[in-house]
Amino acid sequence: xxxKKYRFHSRGGVKYTYRHGKTIRTPKIxxxxxxxxxxxxxxxxxVSKKVEKTAVSRNRIRRRIYEAVRLExxxxxxxxxxxxxxxxxxxxxMSFKELCELIDSLFKRSMI
Numbered sequence: 001x002x003x004k005k006y007r008f009h010s011r012g013g014v015k016y017t018y019r020h021g022k023t024i025r026t027p028k029i030x031x032x033x034x035x036x037x038x039x040x041x042x043x044x045x046x047v048s049k050k051v052e053k054t055a056v057s058r059n060r061i062r063r064r065i066y067e068a069v070r071l072e073x074x075x076x077x078x079x080x081x082x083x084x085x086x087x088x089x090x091x092x093x094m095s096f097k098e099l100c101e102l103i104d105s106l107f108k109r110s111m112i
Contacts, residue, residue, distance in 0.1 A: 002066040006073075008044040008081075017044075017081045024109050028088040029065075031106040034081045041079060043069050047086045061091050068096070068103040076107050 008014050021034035036042065045065045047058040065084055084106075091099060 002070045030085045032083040043082045045084045052089045068100045
């Protein structure tokens with residue numbers, strides 16, 4: 001699991017990232033990112049009730065994405081805010097390797 005230091009602690013930062021950030025969209029997930037001046041990266045994962053009704057499933061998707069981010073993030077050394085917005089419940093049953101590749105491709109596209 002990603003350390004609490006690297007996660008958002010309030011909705012204010014997430015709203016700021018939504019307003020001022022850039023978006024990369026795929027059919028299953030999108031990434032909203034924005035540079036920050038804190039010196040470290042913060043991450044949030046948003047899974048709506050429209051994606052999956054049960055909290056157990058939403059939390060499982062969220063935990064899987066946080067773990068994939070934890071593994072992929074050390075490759076990219078830039079102080080940024082990242083918000084992952086999930087659009088498909090396919091991420092619940094997707095293999096973890098595929099999920100890591102998806103997250104990695106989003107990170108690569110955000111560095112361009």
